[in-house]
Amino acid sequence: MGVYLAQFLSGLASASALFLAASGLSIIFGVTRVVNFAHGSFYMLGAYFGYSLVRNLGGGALGFWVALLIASIAVGLVGLLVEVIILRRLYKAPELFQLIATFGVILVIQDVVFWYWGAENLLGPRAPGLSGIVRIFDVPMPVYDLALIAIGPLVLLGLWLLFNRTRWGVLVRAATEDREMVGALGVNQSLLFTGVFVLGSALAGLGGAIQLPKGDANLLMDFGILAEVFVVTVVGGMGSIFGAFLAAVLISELNTFGILVWPNGTLVLMFILMAVILIVRPTGLLGRPETIGQKTETGPVEVVLPAGPHYKIFVAVVIALLALLPLLVDDFILVLVTDILVLALFATSLHFLMSTGGLVSFGHAAFYGGGAYAAALLVTYAATPFELALLLAPFGAGLLALVIGWFCVRLSGVYFAMLTLAFAQVAWSVVFQWSDVTNGDDGLLGIWPAAWASGTATYYYVAFVVAAAGIFLIRRVVFAPFGYGLRATRDSSLRAAAIGIDIKRQQLAAFVFAGVMAGLAGGLFAFSKGSVFPDEMSIPRSFDALLMVLLGGIESLSGPVVGAAAFTWLHDELITFEYWRLLLGVVIVALVLLFPQGLGGAARHHVGRYLKLEASPGDLRSATPKREQRA
Amino acid sequence: MSFAEARTAGSPALSVSGLSKAFGGVQAVKDVDFQVAEGELLALIGPNGAGKSTCFNMLNGQIRPDRGSVKLSGEELVGRSPAQIWRRGVGRTFQITATFPSMTVAENVAMVLMSQARELFSFTRSAVNRHRAKALQLLDMVGMAGQADRPCGVLAYGDLKRVELAVALGNEPRVLLMDEPTAGMAPRERVELMGLAARLAHELDVAVLFTEHDMDIVFSHADRIIVLSRGELIAEGDAEQIRSDPLVLKTYLGEGQVYGQDKKPKD
Numbered sequence: 001m002g003v004y005l006a007q008f009l010s011g012l013a014s015a016s017a018l019f020l021a022a023s024g025l026s027i028i029f030g031v032t033r034v035v036n037f038a039h040g041s042f043y044m045l046g047a048y049f050g051y052s053l054v055r056n057l058g059g060g061a062l063g064f065w066v067a068l069l070i071a072s073i074a075v076g077l078v079g080l081l082v083e084v085i086i087l088r089r090l091y092k093a094p095e096l097f098q099l100i101a102t103f104g105v106i107l108v109i110q111d112v113v114f115w116y117w118g119a120e121n122l123l124g125p126r127a128p129g130l131s132g133i134v135r136i137f138d139v140p141m142p143v144y145d146l147a148l149i150a151i152g153p154l155v156l157l158g159l160w161l162l163f164n165r166t167r168w169g170v171l172v173r174a175a176t177e178d179r180e181m182v183g184a185l186g187v188n189q190s191l192l193f194t195g196v197f198v199l200g201s202a203l204a205g206l207g208g209a210i211q212l213p214k215g216d217a218n219l220l221m222d223f224g225i226l227a228e229v230f231v232v233t234v235v236g237g238m239g240s241i242f243g244a245f246l247a248a249v250l251i252s253e254l255n256t257f258g259i260l261v262w263p264n265g266t267l268v269l270m271f272i273l274m275a276v277i278l279i280v281r282p283t284g285l286l287g288r289p290e291t292i293g294q295k296t297e298t299g300p301v302e303v304v305l306p307a308g309p310h311y312k313i314f315v316a317v318v319i320a321l322l323a324l325l326p327l328l329v330d331d332f333i334l335v336l337v338t339d340i341l342v343l344a345l346f347a348t349s350l351h352f353l354m355s356t357g358g359l360v361s362f363g364h365a366a367f368y369g370g371g372a373y374a375a376a377l378l379v380t381y382a383a384t385p386f387e388l389a390l391l392l393a394p395f396g397a398g399l400l401a402l403v404i405g406w407f408c409v410r411l412s413g414v415y416f417a418m419l420t421l422a423f424a425q426v427a428w429s430v431v432f433q434w435s436d437v438t439n440g441d442d443g444l445l446g447i448w449p450a451a452w453a454s455g456t457a458t459y460y461y462v463a464f465v466v467a468a469a470g471i472f473l474i475r476r477v478v479f480a481p482f483g484y485g486l487r488a489t490r491d492s493s494l495r496a497a498a499i500g501i502d503i504k505r506q507q508l509a510a511f512v513f514a515g516v517m518a519g520l521a522g523g524l525f526a527f528s529k530g531s532v533f534p535d536e537m538s539i540p541r542s543f544d545a546l547l548m549v550l551l552g553g554i555e556s557l558s559g560p561v562v563g564a565a566a567f568t569w570l571h572d573e574l575i576t577f578e579y580w581r582l583l584l585g586v587v588i589v590a591l592v593l594l595f596p597q598g599l600g601g602a603a604r605h606h607v608g609r610y611l612k613l614e615a616s617p618g619d620l621r622s623a624t625p626k627r628e629q630r631a
Numbered sequence: 632m633s634f635a636e637a638r639t640a641g642s643p644a645l646s647v648s649g650l651s652k653a654f655g656g657v658q659a660v661k662d663v664d665f666q667v668a669e670g671e672l673l674a675l676i677g678p679n680g681a682g683k684s685t686c687f688n689m690l691n692g693q694i695r696p697d698r699g700s701v702k703l704s705g706e707e708l709v710g711r712s713p714a715q716i717w718r719r720g721v722g723r724t725f726q727i728t729a730t731f732p733s734m735t736v737a738e739n740v741a742m743v744l745m746s747q748a749r750e751l752f753s754f755t756r757s758a759v760n761r762h763r764a765k766a767l768q769l770l771d772m773v774g775m776a777g778q779a780d781r782p783c784g785v786l787a788y789g790d791l792k793r794v795e796l797a798v799a800l801g802n803e804p805r806v807l808l809m810d811e812p813t814a815g816m817a818p819r820e821r822v823e824l825m826g827l828a829a830r831l832a833h834e835l836d837v838a839v840l841f842t843e844h845d846m847d848i849v850f851s852h853a854d855r856i857i858v859l860s861r862g863e864l865i866a867e868g869d870a871e872q873i874r875s876d877p878l879v880l881k882t883y884l885g886e887g888q889v890y891g892q893d894k895k896p897k898d
Contacts, residue, residue, distance in 0.1 A: 303782040304733055306759050476757075481750040484758040488731050488742050495729035497713040498691060498722075499743040499798065501751060509752065 002137025009136070011256035012249060013145035013214070016152035017043075019248035020207030021225055022232040023159060023241050028200035030176040030239045032193050034087060034098045035414045037362075037421075038105040040226030042201045045109060046075045046208025047124075047217035048117050054125045054212070061129040068209040075205025076198045078109075083197040086589055088190060093592075095414065096360055100550055101592045103543050106222060107585030114219060115579060124212030131213075144213045151210060155203070156245050163241075172196055176239065223539045227425030230418040231270065235277050237287020238415065246285055264434075267426050278410055302555055304356075304487065306479055315558075322464055326457040334460050335528075340568045341467040342524045347548035347560035347567075348471050349517035355554055356478050357510045358490030359409075362417045363424025364518055364545050366404065369537025371397035371519025372526040373431060376444040386450040390466075390523045397519020398512050400427070405511035409504050421539060428537040443533035447526050463524050470520050475557060477513065486510050518545075547588065643704075644669045644838035645690070645721075645806045650699035652685055659685045661862040663699070667806065667838040672829055674849045675842045676873075677859035678882060683842045684726055686859065687810050690840075691723050692716040703806065722804035724795040726811045726842075732784030736775060736794055739783050740766035743801030769797040773827065788815035793824065800831070807831065809841035813848060821845065825852040850874065858882070 025039045036042075049071035057063040057070075082105055090098045130144045163169035175182045175192055183189045208221070228251070236247030254273055258266040277285065307315070322341075326334060350364045374396025378384035384392070404423045408416055431438045438444065448454060453462050477483045488496040489503045496503055526532045535541060548567045552559025570587065574580040643666040650663040660682040667673045677683055688694040690701055692713040701708040708716050731739050744762035745751060770776040773793040778786065783794060792812060799807055809828065813821040825848055832839045832854070843849050849856060850870040858866040858873060860882045866873055873879055 302733060303735060303784070477754050479759055480756055481745045481753045481758045481761065484734070484738070484742055484745060485751040487733055491731035491733050492729045494693075494725065495731065495798070497693070498717055498725075498729070499801065500714045500717040500746045502712075502714050506751065513754075 002139040006139040006141050007256050011253035013148040015248040015252035016148045017207040017211035019152050019245050021204045022229045022244040024200035024203030026244050031196045037102040039204050040222035041106045041109040042075050042204035043208040043225045044222040046071050046205030049074050050209030050212050051122050051217045064128050071209040072202045072206035076202030079201025080198050083194050097592045101589050104585040104588030107581040111579045111582035121216045121218040123216050127213045227422045230422040237284030240286040243286030331456045334456050338460050338463045340565050341463050342521050344561040344564035345467040345470045346521035347545050347564045348474050349514045350545045351549045351560040352474050353514040357486050360417050361420040363420035363542050365537050365541035366424040366427040367397040367401050367515035367518035368522040370400040371522025372532045372536050375523040375526045376447045376532040379447050380444050393523025394516040394519035398516040401512045401515025405508050409507040432534045443531050445531045448530050449527045470517050646702045648700050651697050658862050663864050665857050667840050669838050670832050670836045672832045672839045672854045674853035674856045681859040682862040720805035722799035723808035724799050728791040728795050730783045735780050737766045737779040740769050740797050743798050747802040773797045806838045
């Protein structure tokens with residue numbers, strides 16, 4: 001009996017930090033409609049700030065709590081900077097660019113933390129006066145857990161008072177309902193947005209700080225908490241703070257009790273819980289059906305045109321050049337171009353999902369890494385020959401995409417993006433932790449192609465043929481009835497349903513198809529490097545793909561290929577610096593702020609119309625397609 | 632175009648009975664019964680907020696009714712998805728037009744033809760110019776063939792309405808639901824469009840149900856009119872009957888009070 005009670009209390013204690021982070025995300029989204037992907041980084045910053053401040057102010061109990069509070073306020077100030085410098089300029093931009101920009105912030109914060117605090121995990125300081133143990137039914141409980149249990153509901157109460165008893169809170173709630181109306185009534189919107197962002201960031205920071213005595217500060221916690229927060233938000237219902245509390249408690253309890261029953265299965269339990277809740281209540285426990293945020297805006301809607309004559313010539317020239325490349329360059333360049341081809345296929349598969357399907361996935365690397373691991377596992381455990389493993393890799397990824405997609409297509413817009421990220425993190429955790437099979441962080445080694453394909457030039461040709469075939473297939477599908485049907489669901493789900501298109505089925509098929517293609521790229525990657533590490537499934541890898549799509553310009557069908565080349569070049573340039581993530585983050589933010597159409601989009605806009613890279617003559621003589629203005 | 636073989640005119644294509652829906656505490660639609668016969672042009676009218684669009688959304692499966700039944704030639708539609716109901720032959724246009732802005736006008740219509748031909752899961756055939764001839768034919772019916780290759784996103788509102796009609800006709804529906812089909816059109820276009828709707832009904836035996844705010848259109852084109860007020864049907868009949876129905880007059884015109892006069896409004 002006592003054991004269960006203690007376990008229950010321990011679950012409540014870990015729910016508090018999770019709740020703080022999730023409520024912050026919820027509040028920010030409610031008003032600004034920005035899903036702050038850097039939220040996990042704010043949580044991490046809170047932990048690091050807390051660590052240093054406690055050491056400097058430490059000693060007494062007062063110093064400890066003051067330190068945590070200052071840490072939270074400091075994170076709030078970081079939030080202020082991010083809002084004023086970056087997000088404020090992007091509220092009117094397509095959502096995709098807001099998400100990408102906050103990802104840039106993640107990279108910057110990661111490297112700043114790494115630079116200042118180093119790579120070591122920092123063990124959290126004990127809370128003075130609360131470091132003891134109480135016995136509850138003879139089971140020892142850390143006193144600090146009791147403090148944590150109190151903090152969650154206290155903050156919940158505080159937020160309730162703030163939103164229901166203060167003028168500012170009423171304005172925030174009004175803005176959550178109808179921002180434009182609040183603006184029309186003379187409320188200074190930008191001040192309100194900034195205030196909300198600071199409050200949300202400070203809550204995340206506080207969450208990171210208060211969990212210190214139970215845990216530590218480390219460089220992996222940003223993505224870890226981000227995925228958990230997304231799960232909490234999806235389960236609790238977006239925009240509901242009580243829902244966030246309920247979900248945080250539910251998930252923490254599931255984790256603490258899950259460990260007793262099925263130590264290795266807590267992730268699976270979380271899956272099942274999420275599945276049940278999403279089936280019974282698609283809007284989450286306390287969420288209301290949202291009308292806003294159902295669609296992730298990626299940019300202006302334009303008519304999609306098949307290739308024009310000049311474009312075909314252009315592509316033929318590029319293919320001829322690539323075919324002759326081994327005669328022209330050395331092995332170093334050849335390996336680099338092999339990488340580009342593999343990434344181009346990966347990026348094109350994501351681009352298909354995003355541009356044709358309107359489904360912005362933030363976890364696409366799950367299938368790239370999934371394909372790579374499928375191939376590697378087949379080689380390692382079943383001694384599968386190279387050709388067969390490469391053929392089966394996409395199917396492994398497709399199977400994974402079927403399972404994950406089945407959940408994700410139940411949601412749309414930012415919720416879809418959040419869920420894909422959460423699932424990708426789960427997939428990464430499984431690979432990372434299940435070291436008996438996957439070798440964990442040490443990766444699977446010795447995944448080489450068959451002897452005939454092992455030469456640099458030969459493997460280049462293998463990658464070239466497979467990647468080019470994959471990219472052409474994707475392009476073919478865009479212009480096939482399937483692609484049209486998918487685009488129809490993106491353009492108007494109302495109309496699509498009214499002409500007999502089963503939206504979820506079309507989207508799931510697209511998700512699986514994109515997963516299969518990403519898996520093919522992953523298989524190619526595994527054999528080109530001879531090894532696979534969990535990194536290939538990680539969220540940063542998913543963002544790499546997004547970045548390639550962004551660099552190439554979302555509205556251009558050939559964009560991802562250009563993007564993959566640009567990304568590889570950029571990456572190669574930056575990787576020589578010790579703090580390349582910081583630079584990359586700054587570059588991402590700068591790109592989003594300066595070229596909201598992407599580099600390819602900007603280039604096409606200025607150059608493309610003179611080169612006639614897309615079909616236009618005959619058919620469209622009567623009217624030139626105009627850019628649709630976003631409302 | 633070749634609509635299905637002639638049917639016995641007058642048999643009910645769509646039978647609605649006891650249809651009810653509440654949103655929170657508001658009873659948007661309450662116990663509505665009516666039928667639309669094949670070859671009939673039936674108008675559903677009523678003041679703003681009477682429940683017309685809610686009714687429409689329940690007929691094509693977008694909203695699930697709390698109670699009641701919708702039968703298409705005897706087959707129950709309640710509980711089916713919009714996609715399934717469409718497959719059974721119920722086409723519709725929306726009050727606020729819903730088209731595919733990233734496609735041309737012709738492609739918008741071709742899309743419906745691809746769905747009709749069950750080609751949505753074809754991954755390798757080309758959809759470019761697919762079903763173009765048939766799409767142009769349909770567009771010609773609504774007078775939009777001349778703009779077939781314009782992007783749908785740049786059309787004028789009245790033109791979008793016509794494209795929607797061509798789309799709705801794509802699967803040769805037995806029942807056509809038109810939610811304010813002539814809103815945003817010039818007077819002459821309105822008459823033309825309603826003339827087309829009447830031809831569809833009378834010559835091809837389609838059951839057409841439409842809502843409309845313009846009473847001239849309603850009285851001059853509808854075969855029969857039903858009137859919805861606060862979610863309930865209050866009258867039914869031809870133009871003459873509806874025009875002289877006291878309850879309808881009261882609903883639309885109130886009870887003769889003029890604002891500014893010192894008369895206490897009755898509740």
